[in-house]
Amino acid sequence: MKAGFDELQLEVTHLSMAFGGIQALIEVSFEVRKGEIFSIIGPNGAGKTVLLNCINGLYRPQQGQLFFEGKEITKLKPHQRAELGISRTFQKIELFKGATVLDNIRLGRHIHLKSGLISGSVYLGKTAREEIESRDFIEREIIDLLEIEHIRDKVVGMLPYGLQKRVELARALALNPKMILLDEPLAGLNLEEVEDMARFILDINEEDRWRTTCVLVEHDMGVVMDISNRVIALNFGEKIAEGTPPEVQNNPSVIQAYLGEAEDLYVTRR
Amino acid sequence: MSHAASWMETEITKDLTIPKLFLHSAKKYWDQKVAMREKEFGIWVPITWKQYYENVKWIALGMASLGLERGDKVAMIGDNRPEALWAEMAAMCVGGVGVWLFQDSLIAEVQHIIDHSDTKLMVGEGQEEVDKCLTLKDRCPKLKRMIWDDPKGMRNYNHPFLISLQEVMRIGKELDQKEPGLFEDMIMKGQGDDVCLLFYTSGTTALPKGALLTHYNMLTMGRNLMKVDPCFEKDDFVSYLPFAWIGEQMMSISCGIQAAFTLNFPEEPETARENIREIGPHVMFAPPRVYEEMVRNVQVKYLDASWSKRKIYEWAMGMGYHVADLKFSKKPIPLHWKILKGLAYLMVHKKLKDHLGLSRIRHTYTGGAAMGPDHFRFFHAIGVNLKQIYGQTEIGGISVLHRDGDVKFNTVGKPIPETEVQITPEGEIISKSPSVFKGYYKMPEESAKTLRDGWLHSGDTGFIDSDGHLVVFERTKDIITLSDGTKFAPQYLETRLKFSPYVKDVWAIGDGRPFVTCVICIDYAVVGNWAEARNIAYTSYQELSQNPEVYKLVQTEVIKMNRDLPSAAQVKKFVNLYKEFDADDDELTRTRKLRRAFVEERYKDVVNGLYSSTDSIHMETTITYEDGRRAHIKTDLRVIGVEDQ
Numbered sequence: 001m002k003a004g005f006d007e008l009q010l011e012v013t014h015l016s017m018a019f020g021g022i023q024a025l026i027e028v029s030f031e032v033r034k035g036e037i038f039s040i041i042g043p044n045g046a047g048k049t050v051l052l053n054c055i056n057g058l059y060r061p062q063q064g065q066l067f068f069e070g071k072e073i074t075k076l077k078p079h080q081r082a083e084l085g086i087s088r089t090f091q092k093i094e095l096f097k098g099a100t101v102l103d104n105i106r107l108g109r110h111i112h113l114k115s116g117l118i119s120g121s122v123y124l125g126k127t128a129r130e131e132i133e134s135r136d137f138i139e140r141e142i143i144d145l146l147e148i149e150h151i152r153d154k155v156v157g158m159l160p161y162g163l164q165k166r167v168e169l170a171r172a173l174a175l176n177p178k179m180i181l182l183d184e185p186l187a188g189l190n191l192e193e194v195e196d197m198a199r200f201i202l203d204i205n206e207e208d209r210w211r212t213t214c215v216l217v218e219h220d221m222g223v224v225m226d227i228s229n230r231v232i233a234l235n236f237g238e239k240i241a242e243g244t245p246p247e248v249q250n251n252p253s254v255i256q257a258y259l260g261e262a263e264d265l266y267v268t269r270r
Numbered sequence: 271m272s273h274a275a276s277w278m279e280t281e282i283t284k285d286l287t288i289p290k291l292f293l294h295s296a297k298k299y300w301d302q303k304v305a306m307r308e309k310e311f312g313i314w315v316p317i318t319w320k321q322y323y324e325n326v327k328w329i330a331l332g333m334a335s336l337g338l339e340r341g342d343k344v345a346m347i348g349d350n351r352p353e354a355l356w357a358e359m360a361a362m363c364v365g366g367v368g369v370w371l372f373q374d375s376l377i378a379e380v381q382h383i384i385d386h387s388d389t390k391l392m393v394g395e396g397q398e399e400v401d402k403c404l405t406l407k408d409r410c411p412k413l414k415r416m417i418w419d420d421p422k423g424m425r426n427y428n429h430p431f432l433i434s435l436q437e438v439m440r441i442g443k444e445l446d447q448k449e450p451g452l453f454e455d456m457i458m459k460g461q462g463d464d465v466c467l468l469f470y471t472s473g474t475t476a477l478p479k480g481a482l483l484t485h486y487n488m489l490t491m492g493r494n495l496m497k498v499d500p501c502f503e504k505d506d507f508v509s510y511l512p513f514a515w516i517g518e519q520m521m522s523i524s525c526g527i528q529a530a531f532t533l534n535f536p537e538e539p540e541t542a543r544e545n546i547r548e549i550g551p552h553v554m555f556a557p558p559r560v561y562e563e564m565v566r567n568v569q570v571k572y573l574d575a576s577w578s579k580r581k582i583y584e585w586a587m588g589m590g591y592h593v594a595d596l597k598f599s600k601k602p603i604p605l606h607w608k609i610l611k612g613l614a615y616l617m618v619h620k621k622l623k624d625h626l627g628l629s630r631i632r633h634t635y636t637g638g639a640a641m642g643p644d645h646f647r648f649f650h651a652i653g654v655n656l657k658q659i660y661g662q663t664e665i666g667g668i669s670v671l672h673r674d675g676d677v678k679f680n681t682v683g684k685p686i687p688e689t690e691v692q693i694t695p696e697g698e699i700i701s702k703s704p705s706v707f708k709g710y711y712k713m714p715e716e717s718a719k720t721l722r723d724g725w726l727h728s729g730d731t732g733f734i735d736s737d738g739h740l741v742v743f744e745r746t747k748d749i750i751t752l753s754d755g756t757k758f759a760p761q762y763l764e765t766r767l768k769f770s771p772y773v774k775d776v777w778a779i780g781d782g783r784p785f786v787t788c789v790i791c792i793d794y795a796v797v798g799n800w801a802e803a804r805n806i807a808y809t810s811y812q813e814l815s816q817n818p819e820v821y822k823l824v825q826t827e828v829i830k831m832n833r834d835l836p837s838a839a840q841v842k843k844f845v846n847l848y849k850e851f852d853a854d855d856d857e858l859t860r861t862r863k864l865r866r867a868f869v870e871e872r873y874k875d876v877v878n879g880l881y882s883s884t885d886s887i888h889m890e891t892t893i894t895y896e897d898g899r900r901a902h903i904k905t906d907l908r909v910i911g912v913e914d915q
Binding site: 135136139140143144145147149150152199203206207208 | 311312313422423425537538540541544
């Protein structure tokens with residue numbers, strides 16, 4: 001596996017969060033380094049999505065701090081974190097179903113469009129330039145990468161689930177993120193689609209053009225163990241293991257957590 | 271015709287080659303004309319003749335630097351894209367021979383062709399082709415290098431066996447600076463009788479055979495076709511069917527290089543339909559399945575449309591069919607019908623043509639397999655000049671063709687100029703023309719059998735009717751004789767049934783049997799939509815195909831078709847197959863022709879079931895996925911009888 005991820009990108013310290021009496025996260029701390037694929041695993045209800053929501057700013061943790069590239073982001077709003085380069089996809093697809101694929105992707109790019117209302121309405125100079133650059137970026141780097149040329153102008157709601165998942169990833173990429181949070185990108189996909197999606201994640205992570213850090217929440221252990229550089233395991237809101245995929249896989253408390261759920265750790269379709 | 275003047279017939283001497291013609295056109299048009307276009311990143315990007323020339327030059331010199339010599343074979347695999355054509359032209363410029371592979375070929379097929387053809391260089395598109403090549407290279411010792419052009423996913427491939435097209439062009443450029451005249455010298459060394467293509471025929475029965483075609487073959491074929499239906503330099507053509515199909519070579523290379531029309535390459539195979547509509551080509555040549563799919567799309571849209579739209583469509587198609595039938599029978603069209611047809615055109619046909627990408631079409635051809643009369647009438651009804659072509663790889667593509675205004679849908683037309691077609695006493699179609707190939711590569715016996723005294727023996731039977739049109743029966747061995755001696759052509763029945771939008775493939779059976787039966791593959795998408803609209807649940811093709819409601823639906827379609835058939839040829843029983851016929855399972859050729867002998871063997875349980883009194887057949891079989899994985903299937907098929915109407 002790849003080595004040499006030294007540069008700290010995201011630091012999470014003593015994160016705790018409770019909903020009423022339920023402790024969703026308890027004192028969770030970890031670091032994500034620049035350029036790696038970092039996976040968060042755990043049984044259902046372990047707090048994985050809550051953790052992603054805290055990183056991306058949808059939830060404000062009651063305790064603990066978050067640092068992104070050395071800057072504290074604990075109190076920033078989601079859109080401010082997006083401006084810093086954190087982007088995400090959702091477990092349940094959150095696209096604009098009535099809009100076309102292209103419009104959905106364009107929307108993900110709005111923080112890069114700086115021109116004002118007036119210049120926008122006459123489409124001159126800077127606005128035109130921005131639009132052309134933006135179009136170029138979307139076409140070259142995203143649509144081509146994710147192989148969605150044929151659905152560019154289709155309305156999202158009419159597409160099969162697997163393609164909607166891909167559009168969701170496309171929109172997250174439109175931000176040109178430094179770090180992308182992927183919440184169960186493989187859930188509900190068939191075998192072929194899983195393989196495609198895993199390849200896209202690797203492409204985003206490895207292609208020189210992107211080199212995007214990926215934080216992955218996923219149940220498909222086969223894929224997680226295949227592509228991750230490091231993994232943490234959560235159980236009932238607590239971090240129970242951290243390390244390389246083999247280390248986590250062989251960790252007794254991880255096995256215990258999964259066995260307790262009467263579900264094989266190696267939940268995989270292969 | 272308005273631009274008839276702009277078509278100049280090419281004078282083809284024994285000295286002329288495709289590269290020489292390429293050189294001539296490149297210098298003539300240089301940066302003043304677009305040679306090809308490719309849709310890339312959502313935009314149609316033009317490539318002028320100057321760019322075309324330079325790219326071919328650098329690739330050719332690069333290939334020469336890699337050790338390609340005159341007569342060496344260069345295999346090519348990948349989607350239709352400019353780079354593919356550049357590579358082919360470059361190989362020809364060096365004096366090499368192009369070998370095309372179907373992109374979806376399994377590794378074993380690719381390996382057989384690479385090895386049998388003694389291929390030295392392979393040109394592939396990207397990661398997928400590179401993976402195929404790396405797997406088979408150890409078993410093909412004559413293969414020296416592989417060139418790839420799409421960098422996607424190639425970041426971790428450092429194998430010394432591989433070289434990027436960019437790198438090849440860089441080497442070529444260097445050589446060009448060192449020896450400026452070399453490229454044109456190489457082209458000038460070529461002769462018309464040199465082999466330019468080694469073309470593997472799909473073969474419905476045996477291993478593929480490699481037909482050797484010369485520059486002279488390809489050029490004369492293109493010229494003689496264009497003597498009938500000229501193409502012009504302002505024309506647009508969309509290249510989206512596999513280059514490994516002779517029909518595509520015929521249009522893109524033989525005709526393309528002589529008429530110098532613009533070749534357009536779609537963005538991705540999935541976007542081809544849309545891209546065709548954007549371009550609106552003037553000429554088109556496609557196998558029947560492409561037209562069948564168009565008709566099916568229209569029929570499905572019709573079924574989904576509102577009542578009023580359906581009525582208008584029915585009315586307009588009625589007009590169209592009536593006028594088309596008058597034309598077919600060469601009767602004058604009365605004025606009031608002309609007016610009505612004009613109205614129907616404005617209201618429906620014009621839109622329909624536009625949606626199918628046929629609004630500018632002047633000639634469109636079908637060939638390679640039989641096409642049903644219903645499909646034919648449909649296109650003529652909406653005013654599309656669809657014509658049948660007949661030919662084979664061994665004669666450079668085509669030899670027989672319908673003339674404008676003289677279309678009969680049970681014939682394939684008349685021979686093109688310089689082509690003689692005769693029928694042997696046994697009924698076999700034989701032909702002679704300057705385009706007849708040199709023989710099969712490394713198969714002297716097969717060559718001698720096919721090529722006798724300059725006559726190409728096709729293996730097809732047929733006759734020439736009173737109008738001088740050639741009528742092609744089935745492949746001789748495909749004709750079915752029922753046990754009472756009645757003969758019938760299964761393809762006729764199959765194409766009739768395929769006019770139903772719900773039916774994708776049909777295999778008619780009956781040789782030596784008391785009555786006709788058939789195996790039907792439903793169209794998954796269309797029947798799937800139909801089922802969803804009726805709240806019929808299904809999870810797979812297998813389940814959908816065996817649904818009783820679906821059986822009823824197909825049964826209605828069979829009964830409808832039976833009405834037009836003599837009672838001996840009527841289908842008495844059928845089954846819905848649990849899967850579609852697939853070339854990966856060897857059931858179809860790569861050009862989607864049914865391999866009867868093979869399916870007969872593979873589905874002999876089904877055939878036996880159809881001729882016994884059982885109403886259910888138990889099946890166990892293995893299917894192969896495109897990546898080589900196999901799956902085992904167990905299922906029960908229902909057999910349904912069709913009552914006499």
